[in-house]
Amino acid sequence: GAGVSQSPRYKVAKRGQDVALRCDPISGHVSLFWYQQALGQGPEFLTYFQNEAQLDKSGLPSDRFFAERPEGSVSTLKIQRTQQEDSAVYLCASSLGLAGGNEQFFGPGTRLTVL
Amino acid sequence: AQSVSQHNHHVILSEAASLELGCNYSYGGTVNLFWYVQYPGQHLQLLLKYFSGDPLVKGIKGFEAEFIKSKFSFNLRKPSVQWSDTAEYFCAVNPPPGAGSYQLTFGKGTKLSVIP
Numbered sequence: 575g576a577g578v579s580q581s582p583r584y585k586v587a588k589r590g591q592d593v594a595l596r597c598d599p600i601s602g603h604v605s606l607f608w609y610q611q612a613l614g615q616g617p618e619f620l621t622y623f624q625n626e627a628q629l630d631k632s633g634l635p636s637d638r639f640f641a642e643r644p645e646g647s648v649s650t651l652k653i654q655r656t657q658q659e660d661s662a663v664y665l666c667a668s669s670l671g672l673a674g675g676n677e678q679f680f681g682p683g684t685r686l687t688v689l
Numbered sequence: 690a691q692s693v694s695q696h697n698h699h700v701i702l703s704e705a706a707s708l709e710l711g712c713n714y715s716y717g718g719t720v721n722l723f724w725y726v727q728y729p730g731q732h733l734q735l736l737l738k739y740f741s742g743d744p745l746v747k748g749i750k751g752f753e754a755e756f757i758k759s760k761f762s763f764n765l766r767k768p769s770v771q772w773s774d775t776a777e778y779f780c781a782v783n784p785p786p787g788a789g790s791y792q793l794t795f796g797k798g799t800k801l802s803v804i805p
Contacts, residue, residue, distance in 0.1 A: 577732075578732075605791070607791070607792060607793075609792075609793075614797070614798075615797055615798070616693075616779050616781075616795030616796050616797050616798050617733075617779075617793070617795050618795070619792030619793065619794070622791040622792060629791065630791050630792070633792065665732075665733070667733075667793075677723075677735050677738060678735075678793060679735075680725075680732050680733040680734075681732060682731075682732040683732065
């Protein structure tokens with residue numbers, strides 16, 4: 575497909591487990607973003623990649639959160655030792671050009687539930 | 690830091706009623722402004738955007754928004770809503786390239802329910 579895809583779509587984890595969430599951006603898109611959307615809230619920025627470089631990780635809530643995009647395409651968001659407060663929808667978005675002013679195309683999200 | 694506030698959490702309208710959803714932002718410089726829509730069970734989609742020029746922006750499905758710089762507002766409007774407009778609407782801002790910040794900052798969203 576031509577859009578942003580994410581997997582898995584749903585993930586249930588026991589507290590303390592590690593999880594890995596995958597994002598496949600639109601082919602050729604330079605910029606990739608991760609957002610966290612808690613229930614009843616708007617998406618909140620986590621981190622930004624320009625190709626393989628992670629230029630901004632100011633939104634990552636703790637050092638348990640780690641993201642990578644080693645070849646400048648697929649990205650993985652990893653959460654270690656999950657906590658209940660990590661339960662949210664994790665959204666990935668990509669844009670063709672450099673960040674700032676370009677339309678971001680969103681994936682369907684991964685809904686993470688931590689028990 | 691930029692912030693976005695959306696005035697209404699949940700709006701209920703009958704079909705053919707007019708719609709206006711409020712959005713105010715806080716940012717000290719030039720901004721780009723967006724409205725995204727999330728239909729039930731679907732992902733976020735861009736409805737319309739403002740970068741520069743004519744402050745009245747037209748988007749898909751008959752939606753429009755007006756940027757009023759003096760009021761830091763970017764309200765979304767539609768003259769006559771349809772049942773299919775039932776969705777959650779998010780206002781978002783980001784600075785232009787080179788301003789040093791990359792992310793979209795979203796409001797909390799407004800849920801629109803249209804009654805047939």
